[in-house]
Amino acid sequence: MFNKVEQVKHLPISFGEIARYVIVPGDPNRVPIISELLDDVEHQGKNREFNAARGKYKGIDVSIVSTGIGCPSTAIAVEELIHIGAKVFIRIGTSGSVDGSAKKGDIFIATAAVRDDGTSKQYIPIEFPALADIKVLDSLIKASAALKVPTKVGVCQSKDSFFGEVEPERMPVAEYLDTKWKAWQRGSVGASEMEAATLFTLSSIFDVGAGGIFAVETSDKETIHKITKIVLESICYMEKGVDNV
Amino acid sequence: MSKEDAAEEVKGGLLDEAVQYHVQLKKGDISDFVILPGDPGRVEFIAEHFDKAKLVAENREYKTMTGEYKGRPVTVTSTGIGCPSAAIAIEELANVGASTFVRCGTSGAMQEHTRVGEKVIATGAVRYEGTSIQYMPIEFPAVASHDMVLALKNSAIKNKLDHHLGIVQSKDSFYGQHNPEKMPIADELRQKWDAWVKGGVLCSEMEAATIFVVGSYRKVRTGAVLLVAGDQARGESLTKEEYKDNMSESVRLILDSSLDIEVGGENG
Numbered sequence: 370m371f372n373k374v375e376q377v378k379h380l381p382i383s384f385g386e387i388a389r390y391v392i393v394p395g396d397p398n399r400v401p402i403i404s405e406l407l408d409d410v411e412h413q414g415k416n417r418e419f420n421a422a423r424g425k426y427k428g429i430d431v432s433i434v435s436t437g438i439g440c441p442s443t444a445i446a447v448e449e450l451i452h453i454g455a456k457v458f459i460r461i462g463t464s465g466s467v468d469g470s471a472k473k474g475d476i477f478i479a480t481a482a483v484r485d486d487g488t489s490k491q492y493i494p495i496e497f498p499a500l501a502d503i504k505v506l507d508s509l510i511k512a513s514a515a516l517k518v519p520t521k522v523g524v525c526q527s528k529d530s531f532f533g534e535v536e537p538e539r540m541p542v543a544e545y546l547d548t549k550w551k552a553w554q555r556g557s558v559g560a561s562e563m564e565a566a567t568l569f570t571l572s573s574i575f576d577v578g579a580g581g582i583f584a585v586e587t588s589d590k591e592t593i594h595k596i597t598k599i600v601l602e603s604i605c606y607m608e609k610g611v612d613n614v
Numbered sequence: 615m616s617k618e619d620a621a622e623e624v625k626g627g628l629l630d631e632a633v634q635y636h637v638q639l640k641k642g643d644i645s646d647f648v649i650l651p652g653d654p655g656r657v658e659f660i661a662e663h664f665d666k667a668k669l670v671a672e673n674r675e676y677k678t679m680t681g682e683y684k685g686r687p688v689t690v691t692s693t694g695i696g697c698p699s700a701a702i703a704i705e706e707l708a709n710v711g712a713s714t715f716v717r718c719g720t721s722g723a724m725q726e727h728t729r730v731g732e733k734v735i736a737t738g739a740v741r742y743e744g745t746s747i748q749y750m751p752i753e754f755p756a757v758a759s760h761d762m763v764l765a766l767k768n769s770a771i772k773n774k775l776d777h778h779l780g781i782v783q784s785k786d787s788f789y790g791q792h793n794p795e796k797m798p799i800a801d802e803l804r805q806k807w808d809a810w811v812k813g814g815v816l817c818s819e820m821e822a823a824t825i826f827v828v829g830s831y832r833k834v835r836t837g838a839v840l841l842v843a844g845d846q847a848r849g850e851s852l853t854k855e856e857y858k859d860n861m862s863e864s865v866r867l868i869l870d871s872s873l874d875i876e877v878g879g880e881n882g
Binding site: 480481482483484485492493494495496497498499500503506507510522524549552553555556557558566573574576 | 737738739740741742749750751752753754755756757760763764767779781806809810812813814815823830831833
C-alpha cells in the first residue's frame, strides 16, 4: 500500500515521530491550543491542513495531529497515522446540536456516528456501524466523571456538507436533507459534526481504537482546554488499563 | 425525552392496548430486564436458570416467562427468527415496562479467531436487514448500549468464559449466508460477506441490528450475547450436549450482568 520510504505522502511527520495516543482536532490552529496542556511540547511541522505536535502528559507520550475539515482528509490522516504507528485516536471537535439534548456550551461524548459521509462508504458498505471503541469511550466517561465535568453521551451525525446542515433550505436537495434531519432528531442523535463516522469506521476496520468528544456550538479556548483535560486523563486510564476492557 | 413522552408518542394505535397485540402481555407481567432468545423452544431452558419462574404468555413465536435471579426480577421472551418479529417484540415489551433487552442467541463464526463455543458480546451490528431501515435511515449506527456491553464484559470475566467484544452481522436470509452461490444475487452476497470479514466482523446472526436500532429509538438499554454455534469455513458445529452446556454459560453470563443493572432504572 505505502512505499517503504521514510516519508508518508501528506503528514509532516514520519516513523518514530508519533505517539501511541493521538489527539485529532479538525482545525490546525487548535493544535497549539491543545498542546498548552502538555509538557515538553515539540511542534513538528505542518503540511496542508495537517499540523503536528508532540509532548508528554504525566509522563505519557501524546501526539496532536489536525485532520482538516471533513472525512476525506480525515481518512488520509488516519491511514498515514496508523502506518507510522498510532494506536489510539481521540477526536476533539466542535459540533452542532441535533435533537436538543445537547445544548450550546455542553460537552458531548460520541458512542457511535451516523455515516452521512461519503468517505467511509469507499471502505465498507453502509450497513456497517461506525462505533467508538468501547475502551476509549469508557475512559472518556470515567475521566469526565472524575473531573466532575458534566457531559452528554450519545450518537453523533457526521455530514459532508456544512452548509447543508446550517442552511438546508437553499440546497437543491432541501427536502432530502430535511427528511433525514428529522429522522436523526427523532432517533435521538445528539450532535452533528464532520469527521467521526470515517474515524470510527476506519479504526474498526484497521483494529485501532478511536473516540470523540465535542464542544457543542462553541469553540472558546476555555471549553477546548476543559475537553483536552478530559482527553488527557482518559489516556491515563487507558494507559493503566483500569477496566481490562 | 422522558419515558412518559415516549409512551405518549405511540398513543392512539395498537400499541396503546392494555394487552399488547402480539406478545399478549400487560403491565406487571414482565420485569424491566428482558432476555431475548430467538427460539421459543429455548425459553423454558433459559428460565430453568432463574431461581423461580412462571409462564406468563404464549402467542405465535412469542413465549414469555417471568421470575427472579438472585432476588432480581427477570423476564425471558422469544422473538422468533429475524428482525421483523424482533422489532414487534421490543416495541410491545417496551410498552409494558421493559427497559433493558439482552439478546441471547446463536451465530456463525466469521473470523479465524472466533471459534465454536465462544461467546461474542456485540458492541454493534451490521444492518444487512430490512426492518431497521423502516425506523431509521441506513447511515444510523446499530450500536449496543455501552453500559450493557461493559456489564456483560465484566460478567464474562467473572464467569471465566472465552469471549470476544466486537461487531456482529445481522442478515435477513439464512440460506443466503449458507448457500450464497445458489442465490440470484450471489455476487453481492459474496462481495459484502468478504467486506464484513475484512472489516473485522466477528459472527453472523439475524436479530441484533434491529434490536439495537429500535432500542435507540425507544430509548431502552440493549445488548447481545451470541454463542458461536457453527463455523462454515472450518465445517465445525457444536454437538447437542456441547450446545446445551455453552448456552447455559451464555444464560449465566447474561443473568449475572443483570445484577449490575439498576432494577427499574432509567435506560442506558
